[in-house]
Amino acid sequence: MATIFDPVTVGDLSLQNRFAMAPLTRNRSPGAKPTELSVTYYTQRATAGMLITEATAISHQGQGYADVPGLYGAEQLAAWRTVTDAVHEAGGKIVTQLWHVGRISHDSLQPGGGKPVAPSALRAKSKTYLISADGTGSFAETSEPRALKREELPGIVADYHRASKAAVEEAGFDGVEIHAANGYLVDQFLRSGSNHRTDEYGGSIENRARFLFEVVEAVVSAAGAGRVGIRLSPVTPANDASDPDPQPLFDYVASKLAAYGLAYIHVIEGATGGDREFQQGGKPFDYAQFKAAYRDAGGKGAWIVNNGYDQKLAEEAIESGRADLVAFGKLFIANPDLVRRFEEGLPLNAPQKETFYGGGAKGLIDYPFAA
Numbered sequence: 001m002a003t004i005f006d007p008v009t010v011g012d013l014s015l016q017n018r019f020a021m022a023p024l025t026r027n028r029s030p031g032a033k034p035t036e037l038s039v040t041y042y043t044q045r046a047t048a049g050m051l052i053t054e055a056t057a058i059s060h061q062g063q064g065y066a067d068v069p070g071l072y073g074a075e076q077l078a079a080w081r082t083v084t085d086a087v088h089e090a091g092g093k094i095v096t097q098l099w100h101v102g103r104i105s106h107d108s109l110q111p112g113g114g115k116p117v118a119p120s121a122l123r124a125k126s127k128t129y130l131i132s133a134d135g136t137g138s139f140a141e142t143s144e145p146r147a148l149k150r151e152e153l154p155g156i157v158a159d160y161h162r163a164s165k166a167a168v169e170e171a172g173f174d175g176v177e178i179h180a181a182n183g184y185l186v187d188q189f190l191r192s193g194s195n196h197r198t199d200e201y202g203g204s205i206e207n208r209a210r211f212l213f214e215v216v217e218a219v220v221s222a223a224g225a226g227r228v229g230i231r232l233s234p235v236t237p238a239n240d241a242s243d244p245d246p247q248p249l250f251d252y253v254a255s256k257l258a259a260y261g262l263a264y265i266h267v268i269e270g271a272t273g274g275d276r277e278f279q280q281g282g283k284p285f286d287y288a289q290f291k292a293a294y295r296d297a298g299g300k301g302a303w304i305v306n307n308g309y310d311q312k313l314a315e316e317a318i319e320s321g322r323a324d325l326v327a328f329g330k331l332f333i334a335n336p337d338l339v340r341r342f343e344e345g346l347p348l349n350a351p352q353k354e355t356f357y358g359g360g361a362k363g364l365i366d367y368p369f370a371a
């Protein structure tokens with residue numbers, strides 16, 4: 001029986017344990033460049049088997065919040081290189097999360113102040129986070145998007161390819177994770193609430209999943225399948241994501257993902273950061289069936305679970321074989337040495353919400369290590 005402290009192979013990566021640090025947006029990268037603070041923050045957490053960076057925009061158009069990092073531009077990639085070098089020096093592994101927000105953005109963050117893009121011109125009932133010139137942060141309603149033209153899609157897929165290649169070849173990442181969760185662009189295509197297209201990217205499940213598989217193909221060809229993971233959130237209502245019938249949609253996605261030889265599938269169970277039992281469409285989502293759809297189709301990637309896991313639930317997930325790794329978010333924000341705290345039964349620091357988004361060192365790198 002494996003324990004959460006045992007090493008594990010995830011695609012091409014050999015990990016020291018089965019703890020993943022979940023991707024966590026921190027809004028501390030002005031000019032889309034991670035800083036010296038980011039180097040310290042990630043390096044402090046390098047005892048996790050795998051660090052997944054905060055969501056990182058593949059292009060300027062893919063940015064939806066103030067001061068989030070990017071994977072476009074030489075300076076941004078060089079800044080990430082300082083992070084990955086330090087994490088590797090500390091014995092850790094780090095993958096970056098590839099992000100295009102689609103409609104979850106604001107005109108003021110878009111190239112030329114234009115409208116954010118989306119599968120359909122449907123405004124999300126959601127908020128984004130802006131930082132004004134004097135440094136004060138505030139939440140603002142997301143802007144009205146425009147519908148992407150069919151002929152624009154290959155350009156976005158090409159951005160995923162370019163960003164993935166740069167991430168592994170220039171920025172020094174061990175791999176990349178496609179952010180297909182939480183109501184951002186890929187998820188906007190998947191779900192009928194945000195996708196009203198009438199071309200081959202809308203309507204049937206196969207059509208709504210078409211963009212996802214084009215992205216997967218591009219990213220795999222850039223980084224190699226053994227260095228690619230994908231994050232999905234079958235029922236989350238985050239960012240106004242909605243679909244009346246998520247089970248057949250996500251079972252289809254899981255079964256078709258099997259063919260790509262990905263390193264891992266990362267699943268947010270329930271409402272992101274909230275109720276694990278959250279439902280869409282009036283019936284509970286069957287995660288075992290979703291996983292079986294992947295395995296039965298020959299999918300060999302590691303299965304990572306996330307959302308509200310404490311030590312007991314995480315150990316149960318690993319020891320029962322329900323999951324291969326567990327991703328922890330808030331627990332890793334507050335406990336850089338989470339692995340040791342679990343191993344030795346040490347008490348945990350409590351995460352401070354007020355410092356999650358924006359600001360500086362406080363709440364980022366000053367959570368104490370256990371004595």
Ligand code: 8OZ
Binds near residue numbers: 025055065182238
């Ligand atoms: C919290 C705040 C801003 C962005 C996600 C990237 O939900 C995010 C995010 C979370 O995946």
